[in-house]
Amino acid sequence: MWAYVIRRVLAIIPVMATVAVVVFLILHLNPDDPAAIIAGDDASTAHIENIRRQLGLDRPVYVQFFDWVLRLIGGDLGASIFLDRPVLQLILERVEPTLALAISTTIFSVCLALPLGVLAAWKAGTWIDQTIMALAVLAFSFPVFLIGYGLVQGLALELDLLPVQGFVSLSEDPVEFLAHLVMPTIALGLVYTALLARMTRSTVLEILNEDYIRTARAKGLANGRVLIIHALKNAAVPIVTTIGVGIALLIGGVVVTESVFAIPGIGRLTIDAVLHRDYPVIQGVILTVSGFYVLINLVIDLTYTVLDPRIRY
Amino acid sequence: MSTASTPLLSVRALETRFVDDGVALTAVDGLSFDVGRGETLCIVGESGCGKSVSALSIMRLLPPTSRVTGRIQLDGKDLGALSEPEMRRVRGNAVSMIFQEPMTSLNPVVTVGYQIAEAVRQHEGKSWAEGYARATEMLRLVRIPEPERRVKEYPHQLSGGMRQRVMIAMALACRPRVLLADEPTTALDVTIQAQILELMRDLQAETGTAIVLITHDLGVVAEMAHRVVVMYAGRKVEEAPVGDLFERPCHPYTVGLMGSIPELGSSLSAEGTPRRLAEIPGIVPSLRAMPAGCRFAPRCPLADERCHAQSPPLTENRPGHWSACWHWERAGEAIHVHA
Numbered sequence: 001m002w003a004y005v006i007r008r009v010l011a012i013i014p015v016m017a018t019v020a021v022v023v024f025l026i027l028h029l030n031p032d033d034p035a036a037i038i039a040g041d042d043a044s045t046a047h048i049e050n051i052r053r054q055l056g057l058d059r060p061v062y063v064q065f066f067d068w069v070l071r072l073i074g075g076d077l078g079a080s081i082f083l084d085r086p087v088l089q090l091i092l093e094r095v096e097p098t099l100a101l102a103i104s105t106t107i108f109s110v111c112l113a114l115p116l117g118v119l120a121a122w123k124a125g126t127w128i129d130q131t132i133m134a135l136a137v138l139a140f141s142f143p144v145f146l147i148g149y150g151l152v153q154g155l156a157l158e159l160d161l162l163p164v165q166g167f168v169s170l171s172e173d174p175v176e177f178l179a180h181l182v183m184p185t186i187a188l189g190l191v192y193t194a195l196l197a198r199m200t201r202s203t204v205l206e207i208l209n210e211d212y213i214r215t216a217r218a219k220g221l222a223n224g225r226v227l228i229i230h231a232l233k234n235a236a237v238p239i240v241t242t243i244g245v246g247i248a249l250l251i252g253g254v255v256v257t258e259s260v261f262a263i264p265g266i267g268r269l270t271i272d273a274v275l276h277r278d279y280p281v282i283q284g285v286i287l288t289v290s291g292f293y294v295l296i297n298l299v300i301d302l303t304y305t306v307l308d309p310r311i312r313y
Numbered sequence: 314m315s316t317a318s319t320p321l322l323s324v325r326a327l328e329t330r331f332v333d334d335g336v337a338l339t340a341v342d343g344l345s346f347d348v349g350r351g352e353t354l355c356i357v358g359e360s361g362c363g364k365s366v367s368a369l370s371i372m373r374l375l376p377p378t379s380r381v382t383g384r385i386q387l388d389g390k391d392l393g394a395l396s397e398p399e400m401r402r403v404r405g406n407a408v409s410m411i412f413q414e415p416m417t418s419l420n421p422v423v424t425v426g427y428q429i430a431e432a433v434r435q436h437e438g439k440s441w442a443e444g445y446a447r448a449t450e451m452l453r454l455v456r457i458p459e460p461e462r463r464v465k466e467y468p469h470q471l472s473g474g475m476r477q478r479v480m481i482a483m484a485l486a487c488r489p490r491v492l493l494a495d496e497p498t499t500a501l502d503v504t505i506q507a508q509i510l511e512l513m514r515d516l517q518a519e520t521g522t523a524i525v526l527i528t529h530d531l532g533v534v535a536e537m538a539h540r541v542v543v544m545y546a547g548r549k550v551e552e553a554p555v556g557d558l559f560e561r562p563c564h565p566y567t568v569g570l571m572g573s574i575p576e577l578g579s580s581l582s583a584e585g586t587p588r589r590l591a592e593i594p595g596i597v598p599s600l601r602a603m604p605a606g607c608r609f610a611p612r613c614p615l616a617d618e619r620c621h622a623q624s625p626p627l628t629e630n631r632p633g634h635w636s637a638c639w640h641w642e643r644a645g646e647a648i649h650v651h652a
Binding site: 210211212214215216217218219220221222225229230233234236307308309310 | 372374401402403404405406409410412414417418419420421422423428431432435436467469480483484
């Protein structure tokens, strides 16, 4: 078991190395000249050349790469061209809202989707199943920004129940923190809930036809026990996989959601960086998000061994 | 049809239909039988004759598309009148069932000890600790070595024979009065089969559990049964004490079944004329197209016009020996051997 955990953790190294190479090449394969961007529109050739020398861009590519990687390992992601501040600092400042949104959305979706999916499978073919699945299709069909603006219009502007936009740190005011998360979570989470509910339904439905479910019923167990211990526990591996893929997909949705609700998170940072062609920031964000993906995958892989005793590496 | 003792489980006119696209298909058609305490009744027949469906009908474990009628009594109590929660208290408690496929009938992600303990907890209100203690005790009873260790293992860590022992341990954990065993040895190696059958016989002698053993294997029948019910196309065609059935079968179908068992060493007989294996020509009729008269008539070498037109009633031809055949006296001639 521990041998597997160590091997699995070591496997992160080549993945992150590949990501690092690609991220590094972004800067060198694109037609923009970073030195020219920093220097501004009216800069003279000599001035640009000067900046290039300062940044070390006149050195051979491989020297630049190893220099960059060494600084990366030391925690130095470079400095933002546009804001003239360390990238690491920028990212750390913006991590809380994004992480809070990702976690709240995952909790919201899982808590809603699992019971609904199991219920739909248990009542397969009845009006309950059909209603849940119709709602899932509906939720799936609405883009995040549409749901977002709908919620803002209804809950915030008309009923004045929730703040319209923005973010409050947990350490500042926990109640406001939650109040500001409600609408972004629903907007971002509905699509994901629909995906997970459908997935749960089909997995559980398949498992309900298994022989061991009949055995469980032949023992005289109550329906709840049959569903939760015998069906859901067997459905756990595919469901956890979907939850993991979903968390990865969330990051894409986060960019839109943060824009709709004016949340100062990684998503907003990304958009700003792309618009300003702020390459060090773009590189830093990609590295951070990739690291997050890799971490989620690691957690999922390790979860499998707990969920299914047959999985041993 | 009656035995000396009062029947523990009594099934009368059991009829199970499946509604499929508005068409009702009858899988079990008017099956009746009794089982007494400590008795083993074998239900024999080809695949699709309704044996398993009968057992699942008694347990009420069929999908909602099924319709079950008839009277099922356990010790005089009408099981059909019970609500679903009341029936749940019967399942796994007074009446248990073991299934054909030990490889897929145990939950793969839960330890075998847990799977036994939860039944004990459900029916006897015991704690988990007591449930696990019972599970260990049951594993020892079904002769699994090192039960203290095995109780914490998962099904994939056990062999097929061991898993079937676990199934039996689970089914017997709450000391049921009736055990429905649906082809419990079909999926196992021959040597393991013999061990499992011996185990079931020993446990029956200890506990007095009545066993309804469903099988297509006449070897198993000869080994285990006190009485035998032969089913064909959803109906009972013959019922007799086991010795009587093998000695003088009174239905051409039973004769055909017996003719299709290979005998060990028969083809190497000293006379040098190897016996060809007999077969029953044709196939079991589809539920959608049952013959009008005797359902076996299209495959029966003795069939005449009356057989095709009229369904023969079940009659007691000799004491305790019932069969449904117009030509039961000539049934022994029905053997169909290709020269």
